[in-house]
């Protein structure tokens with residue numbers, strides 16, 4: 001993988017633009033300083049999160065998958081594109097739906113269910129080390145083995 005030229009660099013361009021746009025919106029509307037209950041925050045914060053979490057990160061992951069650098073620790077080889085798409089097109093929306101029902105409809109208090117994850121706080125970037133994503137049985141305990 002060292003000497004191979006990366007394929008499909010345009011994916012990086014798209015994810016970079018999405019990230020940049022999220023950043024611009026955040027800056028433009030001072031969202032970091034804005035009261036979370038304000039209209040401005042409630043309108044733009046989900047947009048920023050969507051651009052970052054649902055556009056930039058998955059596209060980065062796809063780019064890494066295509067270039068064989070997104071590692072599947074279970075299989076000890078890179079993710080296949082099919083595996084990757086299953087992860088993002090099925091598992092994540094299913095989880096998002098569950099969270100929407102629990103936290104938005106039933107208004108449960110949100111606790112960080114990722115706190116015990118070996119990947120914490122980068123579960124998005126290293127889902128194999130995420131208990132929520134993989135389950136306690138299958139999670140990859142990297143960083144935790146001595």
Ligand SMILES: [Zn+2]
Pocket residue numbers: 113114115117119120123129130131132133
């Ligand atoms: Zn996690």
